[in-house]
Amino acid sequence: MSDIIRVSDLAKVYKLEAGIFASASRWVWALNGVSIAIRHGETYGLVGESGSGKTTLAKALVQLFPHTSGRIEYFTGNERWEITQSDPRLLRRFRSDVKYVFQDPSSSLDPRMEVRRILTTGLRYAERSPGSARLVERARDVLVAVGLREDDLERRPSEFSGGQRQRISLARALISDPRVLICDEVVSALDVSIQGQILNLLIELKQKFSLTIIFIAHDLTVVSYMSDRIGVLYGGSLMEEAPTAELVRSPLHPYTQLLYGAMPRLDGKLPERGSTGGAPYNPTRPPVGCPFVGRCPLEQEKCRTVKPELREVRPGHRVACHFVG
Amino acid sequence: MADEREGTTTAVSETVLDVRGLTVSFPTGGGMLRAVRGVDFALRRGECLGIVGESGSGKSVSALAALGLLGRDAHIDGSVFLDGRDARSLAPAQLRALRGTFASMIFQEPSRSFDPIYSIGRTFQETLRVKDPTLSRAECQATAVRLLSEVHIPRAEERLKNFPHQFSGGMLQRIMIALALANDPDLLIADEPTTALDVTIQAEIVGLLDELRSRRGLSLLFISHNLALVGQIADRILVMYAGLVLEEGPAGIVLSQPRSPYTRALLDALPSWGSHYGKERLRTISGSVPDPTRHEPGCPFAPRCPLVAERCSAAIPPLVRDEDQAAGAGPRAGAYRCILPGVKT
Numbered sequence: 016m017s018d019i020i021r022v023s024d025l026a027k028v029y030k031l032e033a034g035i036f037a038s039a040s041r042w043v044w045a046l047n048g049v050s051i052a053i054r055h056g057e058t059y060g061l062v063g064e065s066g067s068g069k070t071t072l073a074k075a076l077v078q079l080f081p082h083t084s085g086r087i088e089y090f091t092g093n094e095r096w097e098i099t100q101s102d103p104r105l106l107r108r109f110r111s112d113v114k115y116v117f118q119d120p121s122s123s124l125d126p127r128m129e130v131r132r133i134l135t136t137g138l139r140y141a142e143r144s145p146g147s148a149r150l151v152e153r154a155r156d157v158l159v160a161v162g163l164r165e166d167d168l169e170r171r172p173s174e175f176s177g178g179q180r181q182r183i184s185l186a187r188a189l190i191s192d193p194r195v196l197i198c199d200e201v202v203s204a205l206d207v208s209i210q211g212q213i214l215n216l217l218i219e220l221k222q223k224f225s226l227t228i229i230f231i232a233h234d235l236t237v238v239s240y241m242s243d244r245i246g247v248l249y250g251g252s253l254m255e256e257a258p259t260a261e262l263v264r265s266p267l268h269p270y271t272q273l274l275y276g277a278m279p280r281l282d283g284k285l286p287e288r289g290s291t292g293g294a295p296y297n298p299t300r301p302p303v304g305c306p307f308v309g310r311c312p313l314e315q316e317k318c319r320t321v322k323p324e325l326r327e328v329r330p331g332h333r334v335a336c337h338f339v340g
Numbered sequence: 341m342a343d344e345r346e347g348t349t350t351a352v353s354e355t356v357l358d359v360r361g362l363t364v365s366f367p368t369g370g371g372m373l374r375a376v377r378g379v380d381f382a383l384r385r386g387e388c389l390g391i392v393g394e395s396g397s398g399k400s401v402s403a404l405a406a407l408g409l410l411g412r413d414a415h416i417d418g419s420v421f422l423d424g425r426d427a428r429s430l431a432p433a434q435l436r437a438l439r440g441t442f443a444s445m446i447f448q449e450p451s452r453s454f455d456p457i458y459s460i461g462r463t464f465q466e467t468l469r470v471k472d473p474t475l476s477r478a479e480c481q482a483t484a485v486r487l488l489s490e491v492h493i494p495r496a497e498e499r500l501k502n503f504p505h506q507f508s509g510g511m512l513q514r515i516m517i518a519l520a521l522a523n524d525p526d527l528l529i530a531d532e533p534t535t536a537l538d539v540t541i542q543a544e545i546v547g548l549l550d551e552l553r554s555r556r557g558l559s560l561l562f563i564s565h566n567l568a569l570v571g572q573i574a575d576r577i578l579v580m581y582a583g584l585v586l587e588e589g590p591a592g593i594v595l596s597q598p599r600s601p602y603t604r605a606l607l608d609a610l611p612s613w614g615s616h617y618g619k620e621r622l623r624t625i626s627g628s629v630p631d632p633t634r635h636e637p638g639c640p641f642a643p644r645c646p647l648v649a650e651r652c653s654a655a656i657p658p659l660v661r662d663e664d665q666a667a668g669a670g671p672r673a674g675a676y677r678c679i680l681p682g683v684k685t
Contacts, residue, residue: 058617064538064539064540064541065538176628178628206394206395206565206629207394207565207567207606207609207610208394208605208606208609208624208625208628208629208644209628210609211609211610211622211623211624211625212624212625212626214611214617214622215621215622215624218617218621233538233539235539236610236611236612236613237611239611239613239614239615239616240611240615240616240617240622241617243618259616260614260616263613263614264614273540274539274540276543277539277540277542277543278539278543278613279539279542279543279546279566279568279569279571279572280568280613281567281568281571281595281607281610281612281613295508
């Protein structure tokens with residue numbers, strides 16, 4: 016399988032401006048050099064705790080803000096595009112191909128717009144707008160594809176339930192005929208009974224529209240169910256990456272083990288705990304060595320001074336730890 | 341685990357919270373919203389009862405109504421016994437006094453439960469002085485340090501000077517629990533206490549609650565939408581839907597051999613650990629939760645139920661308790677609400 020998006024050594028540092036409560040500006044290291052290759056047609060899952068950099072990575076991918084350093088490449092046809100803010104025309108074309116779907120459909124849909132406008136507005140300003148008659152026709156098609164009815168075009172978001180609104184968000188992303196969908200916690204705000212409907216819909220849409228999906232969620236069971244490969248982020252760094260079945264069966268990084276061990280399962284045992292006591296990663300003062308220092312049960316002197324590189328320990332299974340593999 | 345507890349509960353086996361026939365409605369522009377439509381549950385000393393349900397199922401409203409914490413616009417009916425006393429017949433001041441010495445509650449988002457301009461020490465002082473206004477600052481501090489150590493906050497004395505924004509979400513939830521212990525309660529109600537937290541922190545908080553329950557003999561009412569999480573801490577589970585209890589029973593049994601088609605469908609809608617979309621699709625529940633202002637007769641789950649029959653929409657099915665069916669099943673066995681013959685065990 017060929018790569019569709021390749022991220023190399025991507026970093027994002029935010030500046031916290033000095034203000035009433037802080038006398039000096041500080042820097043927040045949200046992403047510290049992440050390299051990931053997304054393959055054409057796969058679902059790539061990203062997991063990690065809050066502050067791990069999942070959303071920063073996804074948002075930097077579509078350039079909702081510029082990245083600090085590193086490279087984002089996109090492969091389409093025989094072309095290779097490097098994505099930066101400096102080429103707005105290329106960026107616009109890239110953004111029709113790579114679509115972002117947000118967590119909370121009620122805050123990401125304009126309550127004053129009817130569905131027809133929500134769906135068509137983005138495409139109207141796109142590089143290759145098909146003209147307004149064609150636009151409404153397309154809107155109708157995608158709305159049916161996500162399981163809503165044609166006459167829902169004239170209704171407003173408030174007339175729909177949470178699950179239906181998430182379908183509208185998906186339709187809005189699909190209308191530009193994208194190749195990649197970034198799903199950032201798309202089922203987190205939904206009830207269990209609705210969550211399953213949306214997950215099944217995503218699987219169906221993926222096949223129907225030949226999509227590549229980047230799937231972000233905090234529920235590890237859901238991510239494992241949906242993804243072909245999974246990347247585990249902590250403190251803005253990729254700690255482990257493996258095909259889903261392998262990661263589920265044998266997580267190798269101590270952080271992945273901690274994360275998976277803490278997950279409630281239906282077999283009713285209380286999850287393991289104890290080694291989580293240490294101080295979590297502080298993005299304003301990132302450690303020189305491994306970001307997991309302070310919480311890691313395997314920690315040694317070397318971890319505090321040398322940041323472990325990602326190494327391939329088995330085919331397709333990469334781990335960033337001095338003491339694994 | 342259940343066996344251990346059996347031994348200790350024989351001495352004090354009284355019921356801490358007993359709710360019978362509870363109904364709660366709110367007047368709205370679109371008619372009466374019936375949030376809770378006749379709910380019974382009992383919580384024994386040292387026991388953990390889990391209430392699970394989707395949003396709008398009435399799980400939080402039931403707990404708030406039980407403690408008398410709903411606003412005046414709520415129409416409440418039924419009986420609530422707190423520590424054996426009829427809470428609904430008490431005057432507001434008496435109920436407040438009973439609550440103050442007997443029950444505590446923690447909520448979903450710890451960061452929103454604290455006043456950002458008060459230090460943690462000051463928050464403790466204010467809470468402790470509600471009960472005893474004569475407490476000195478030093479006494480308050482000593483009690484606060486003891487409570488914070490009980491929930492494993494390191495360097496408790498120093499941290500009393502800190503403000504809420506200086507703590508992580510998990511730490512704040514621990515402090516919230518410490519505050520809830522200030523009145524030395526017998527009953528602790530936890531309403532989605534870990535929903536805003538990461539899984540690793542969630543595991544710590546649930547572990548802490550379980551530890552406090554066994555150390556202090558606390559009774560715990562644990563409300564959550566997460567079936568797996570409730571299964572880990574609760575002895576018994578109540579499954580609510582559209583303001584009704586659809587199933588009740590020992591946690592392990594409800595989650596492994598559910599009898600209500602709703603519980604079954606909820607469990608099926610969750611991906612199981614290690615399953616993959618390439619191999620199996622999720623069996624989803626079609627449709628959505630019924631509108632609580634529309635009063636349809638019949639089983640509330642009927643429009644979405646995979647097993648639905650014509651008579652399901654005639655009347656709300658009765659809650660069938662095991663003791664109604666077989667003598668010797670005991671009052672601690674389960675109950676479910678379904679009239680379909682194939683569903684019965």
